[in-house]
Amino acid sequence: MKRTLVAAAVAALTVGSVAHAETLRWARAGDSLTLDPHAQNEGPTHTLAHQMYEGLLQRDMSGEIIPALATDWAVTDDPTVWRFNLREGVTFHGGQELTADDVVFSFQRAKMPTSAMKELLASVAEIRKVDDLTVEIVTEGPNPLLPANLTNLFVMDEGWTLENDSAEPQDIANGGDNYVAKNTNGTGAFVLESRVVDERTVLTANPDYWGKDDFPMEITELVYTPIQSAATRVAALLSGEVDFIQDVPVQDLDRVAQADGLMVATAAQNRVIFFGMNQGADDLENDNIDGENPFAKLEVRQAMNMAIDREAIKRVVMRDQSDPTGVIMPPFVNGWTEALDATPEGDAAMAKEMIAAAGYPDGFTIQLDCPNDRYINDEAICQAVVGMLGRAGITVNLDAKPKAQHFPLIQNRTTDFYMLGWGVPTFDSEYVFNFLVHSSSDERGTWNGTGYSNTDVDEKIVSLASETDADVRNGTINEIWEQVQSDVLYLPVHNQVLNWGMSDGIDFPVQPEDQPHFKFLSYSK
Amino acid sequence: MIAYIIRRVLQGVLVLAVVGFVAFAMFRFMGNPIENMLGQEATRLDRAALAERLGLNDPVPIQYLKFIGNAAQGEFGVSYRNGLPVSEMIVQRLPATLELAFVSAVIAVVFGIVLGVFVAIRRNGIVANIVMSATLVGVSLPTFLIGVLLIWIFAVELGWLPSFGRGETGTLFGWQSSLVTVSGLKSLVLPAITLGLYQMTLVMRLVRSEMLEVLRTDYIRFARARGLPDKTVHFKHALKNTLVPVITIIGLQVGQIAAFAIVTETVFQWPGVGLLFINSIQFVDIPVMAAYLLLVGVLFVSINLVVDLLYAVVDPRLRLQ
Numbered sequence: 068m069k070r071t072l073v074a075a076a077v078a079a080l081t082v083g084s085v086a087h088a089e090t091l092r093w094a095r096a097g098d099s100l101t102l103d104p105h106a107q108n109e110g111p112t113h114t115l116a117h118q119m120y121e122g123l124l125q126r127d128m129s130g131e132i133i134p135a136l137a138t139d140w141a142v143t144d145d146p147t148v149w150r151f152n153l154r155e156g157v158t159f160h161g162g163q164e165l166t167a168d169d170v171v172f173s174f175q176r177a178k179m180p181t182s183a184m185k186e187l188l189a190s191v192a193e194i195r196k197v198d199d200l201t202v203e204i205v206t207e208g209p210n211p212l213l214p215a216n217l218t219n220l221f222v223m224d225e226g227w228t229l230e231n232d233s234a235e236p237q238d239i240a241n242g243g244d245n246y247v248a249k250n251t252n253g254t255g256a257f258v259l260e261s262r263v264v265d266e267r268t269v270l271t272a273n274p275d276y277w278g279k280d281d282f283p284m285e286i287t288e289l290v291y292t293p294i295q296s297a298a299t300r301v302a303a304l305l306s307g308e309v310d311f312i313q314d315v316p317v318q319d320l321d322r323v324a325q326a327d328g329l330m331v332a333t334a335a336q337n338r339v340i341f342f343g344m345n346q347g348a349d350d351l352e353n354d355n356i357d358g359e360n361p362f363a364k365l366e367v368r369q370a371m372n373m374a375i376d377r378e379a380i381k382r383v384v385m386r387d388q389s390d391p392t393g394v395i396m397p398p399f400v401n402g403w404t405e406a407l408d409a410t411p412e413g414d415a416a417m418a419k420e421m422i423a424a425a426g427y428p429d430g431f432t433i434q435l436d437c438p439n440d441r442y443i444n445d446e447a448i449c450q451a452v453v454g455m456l457g458r459a460g461i462t463v464n465l466d467a468k469p470k471a472q473h474f475p476l477i478q479n480r481t482t483d484f485y486m487l488g489w490g491v492p493t494f495d496s497e498y499v500f501n502f503l504v505h506s507s508s509d510e511r512g513t514w515n516g517t518g519y520s521n522t523d524v525d526e527k528i529v530s531l532a533s534e535t536d537a538d539v540r541n542g543t544i545n546e547i548w549e550q551v552q553s554d555v556l557y558l559p560v561h562n563q564v565l566n567w568g569m570s571d572g573i574d575f576p577v578q579p580e581d582q583p584h585f586k587f588l589s590y591s592k
Numbered sequence: 593m594i595a596y597i598i599r600r601v602l603q604g605v606l607v608l609a610v611v612g613f614v615a616f617a618m619f620r621f622m623g624n625p626i627e628n629m630l631g632q633e634a635t636r637l638d639r640a641a642l643a644e645r646l647g648l649n650d651p652v653p654i655q656y657l658k659f660i661g662n663a664a665q666g667e668f669g670v671s672y673r674n675g676l677p678v679s680e681m682i683v684q685r686l687p688a689t690l691e692l693a694f695v696s697a698v699i700a701v702v703f704g705i706v707l708g709v710f711v712a713i714r715r716n717g718i719v720a721n722i723v724m725s726a727t728l729v730g731v732s733l734p735t736f737l738i739g740v741l742l743i744w745i746f747a748v749e750l751g752w753l754p755s756f757g758r759g760e761t762g763t764l765f766g767w768q769s770s771l772v773t774v775s776g777l778k779s780l781v782l783p784a785i786t787l788g789l790y791q792m793t794l795v796m797r798l799v800r801s802e803m804l805e806v807l808r809t810d811y812i813r814f815a816r817a818r819g820l821p822d823k824t825v826h827f828k829h830a831l832k833n834t835l836v837p838v839i840t841i842i843g844l845q846v847g848q849i850a851a852f853a854i855v856t857e858t859v860f861q862w863p864g865v866g867l868l869f870i871n872s873i874q875f876v877d878i879p880v881m882a883a884y885l886l887l888v889g890v891l892f893v894s895i896n897l898v899v900d901l902l903y904a905v906v907d908p909r910l911r912l913q
Contacts (some may be wrong), residue, residue: 248675265868296858302740303755478639
């Protein structure tokens with residue numbers, strides 16, 4: 068009896084203190100790779116960094132750009148110069164005051180050869196201090212989209228970084244270790260309390276945060292644990308050992324949604340899944356047709372685009388967790404229209420006739436390369452497509468491999484038919500064109516494994532970078548998309564859908580880049 | 593005896609060198625770490641430059657010799673995944689794996705021998721038959737399934753034990769241990785059972801069949817005829833003579849437990865070297881994979897040595913040779 072009373076009292080106390088302390092236990096599949104904010108350009112790494120560090124600006128939970136360390140920004144009279152006004156009275160966790168020198172230092176650090184962020188600043192020629200709270204960024208030629216490249220570009224304290232011998236970003240090819248890879252000193256809403264790599268990271272709310280009145284800031288302690296196995300991650304949520312998980316497997320969504328006290332939040336993700344075909348080669352390595360390339364014929368590509376039943380993939384493979392699309396960009400991207408997004412009409416029978424008419428009455432055989440650990444149900448999508456193309460007369464041999472083996476095939480241009488997924492961090496079509504449409508060269512077209520090369524399109528793509536008139540620029544974007552669509556450059560499948568599982572006392576919308584910013588989280592008591 | 597040990601150690605070094613070379617020959621087929629290390633914005637020049645700086649363009653034998661050269665000096669490089677020194681990462685995680693392996697091995701040996709003797713003595717009893725059928729499950733179900741099943745029952749449905757992680761750790765003999773805290777011990781239960789179940793079944797079945805054989809021999813019959821109590825006959829005379837094959841199997845299996853806790857560690861998010869190895873495979877983190885395989889090699893070579901020495905202790909006939 069006595070023991071029961073004590074237990075009850077302890078339970079009451081614990082419940083009471085939990086309600087006040089608001090610890091959020093958060094799990095996702097992988098850990099951040101480093102705490103050095105410029106050493107990796109990778110989702111989970113940026114997500115953790117965003118809790119502790121801030122950039123001049125950031126994306127909010129709906130993907131809109133909002134001010135962070137800069138209060139406002141604009142292009143000056145010279146179209147190559149952007150001016151940013153910094154927020155007054157911001158301090159780093161170590162107490163140092165934020166000044167323009169810190170911003171200049173951080174940008175220069177992010178442009179160093181060992182930085183993983185340098186490509187996003189490729190257009191930046193110079194960054195200079197105007198006064199203590201003003202900086203100017205000079206670009207090589209006008210760059211109307213500069214702010215969209217700065218959303219993951221974090222600002223460090225110059226003095227602290229130099230004192231700890233971390234002037235250069237962590238260089239893995241040369242020893243790797245540095246102080247800032249294990250310690251942080253940001254301006255963000257949370258302060259690093261403790262961290263064991265791949266095991267547990269604890270953050271506490273920053274009592275001096277400049278935005279504590281502008282954001283809910285209801286979490287006092289944030290405990291981040293990577294849980295790799297999907298079944299265990301879901302079990303940890305169901306048993307109440309964690310409160311919030313990312314990467315909920317689609318087959319477990321119903322179980323989480325129906326569990327008492329839990330809910331699933333869903334939103335479209337900034338990632339489109341599609342297939343590329345090597346249409347530029349004279350002959351293909353991996354087909355059964357000698358001396359010519361079936362993918363080079365527009366009718367064949369049109370027929371394949373028709374033969375893929377995107378609704379069936381959504382229903383059967385994705386359990387309704389996808390948005391079928393006819394274009395390789397997610398709907399948030401500038402340049403997206405409903406007309407482009409429409410999926411092609413037609414069916415397997417029509418596709419078969421078109422392929423026969425194109426000169427392949429018996430169809431042909433081709434190898435499809437597919438990753439099996441990168442996108443949601445990637446291998447299963449490929450298997451479904453094998454069947455669909457089979458009905459159109461194309462015999463597809465599927466070769467599914469881990470991502471570490473799949474992506475080099477695309478990079479080395481040794482695949483003729485492949486799956487790829489693409490997210491657009493700038494939320495603008497130019498990014499898609501630069502990497503996937505422009506002819507393959509050292510600077511551009513690095514992920515264009517199709518051999519597609521159209522000088523007219525290339526010129527238009529290059530012109531986008533410096534076009535300051537928004538209407539003209541959007542007109543060019545639309546022209547490029549029309550060309551890409553009529554050439555059937557890729558076979559789009561769908562946009563992925565993101566699911567976050569959480570305790571139903573939490574009010575937290577899904578962020579399209581899969582980046583929860585916990586200062587926005589509030590409890591709906 | 594000393595000459596024997598030295599000979600075995602030299603053989604061990606040769607084994608390690610071969611293991612290392614086979615590993616390096618295989619890394620080429622695991623893919624390319626460059627894509628994982630650079631973001632999607634990296635240009636072709638960035639990729640080429642990084643591959644060159646990491647020495648990935650060197651021929652495999654050169655990469656291997658460089659690795660062996662550095663390893664001989666105790667230098668294992670830094671992880672491609674998070675830039676930390678490999679030796680530091682492995683040292684940090686080894687306690688978790690060794691602890692899990694130790695507890696699993698104790699469970700496997702203690703329950704395996706006790707149950708093995710029991711089912712051998714009562715081989716027609718109902719309880720013995722139930723135990724025999726139940727342990728069939730242990731050998732026939734894959735580890736990850738047992739793990740998920742246990743999580744489902746004891747963490748989700750009953751809520752008694754944690755589903756992942758190591759709990760809180762305290763300091764024991766200078767390392768971070770879960771054996772000294774309540775939450776640590778609770779966290780150990782499910783992974784230790786998952787990892788040890790197969791070995792326990794194996795030991796039990798081996799002890800049973802050896803015991804049955806020994807119980808039929810003449811000296812046991814004479815022992816009974818002398819009127820010795822059952823306890824003495826079973827445990828002093830019979831069990832002792834079954835131990836040589838049992839020790840061999842236990843030795844090899846303990847190596848298996850420590851080296852291949854990979855699946856169990858992944859299912860329970862146990863922060864040991866097995867989980868580290870899985871992460872490294874996915875990332876093609878060559879320095880970590882190479883160091884891990886070398887460690888496993890060392891482990892097996894030393895366990896085999898210890899087992900050989902133990903034979904001599906258990907079986908006096910071997911001492912004479």
